[in-house]
Amino acid sequence: MSIVSIETAMHHLRADADDTVDVQHKLDAAQEIAEQFIGRRIYANYPAVLVAANTALVDMEGLMAEKETILGSDIDAGLKALKLERVSSQWHNMLLVANGIATNKAIEIAILLILGTLYEHREDVVIGTSIVRLPQAAEHRLQPYRIMGV
Numbered sequence: 001m002s003i004v005s006i007e008t009a010m011h012h013l014r015a016d017a018d019d020t021v022d023v024q025h026k027l028d029a030a031q032e033i034a035e036q037f038i039g040r041r042i043y044a045n046y047p048a049v050l051v052a053a054n055t056a057l058v059d060m061e062g063l064m065a066e067k068e069t070i071l072g073s074d075i076d077a078g079l080k081a082l083k084l085e086r087v088s089s090q091w092h093n094m095l096l097v098a099n100g101i102a103t104n105k106a107i108e109i110a111i112l113l114i115l116g117t118l119y120e121h122r123e124d125v126v127i128g129t130s131i132v133r134l135p136q137a138a139e140h141r142l143q144p145y146r147i148m149g150v
């Protein structure tokens with residue numbers, strides 16, 4: 001469920017009621033794109049951030065124990081690599097949750113800008129426009145909340 005209401009999204013796009021299902025799908029994707037860009041999950045409020053982060057930290061402790069078990073096991077190297085990759089993927093997802101952020105107006109606007117791009121370019125063929133990057137305005141609004149690697 002997106003932190004931006006479907007009503008707000010429909011008004012932003014000036015879309016018809018017939019497009020509600022499509023818009024909701026793209027709205028969820030727009031939030032996911034924003035979360036991937038900033039490296040954090042976005043929550044409706046700060047208490048939701050705390051609950052999710054605390055749960056993620058407990059889950060991460062379990063993943064560390066599982067990783068140690070896999071590393072110490074006497075299984076085929078290929079199978080061990082697959083299991084470690086699965087743990088690594090789960091770790092990454094839990095890290096996004098543990099670093100969660102409560103929404104604000106700038107984040108909501110960025111999600112709406114991404115949604116507008118997804119909605120505008122919903123056809124298979126896009127002529128004369130690149131949609132590889134986030135809309136520049138959305139990127140500028142999300143940049144201050146982005147977790148940067150070293």
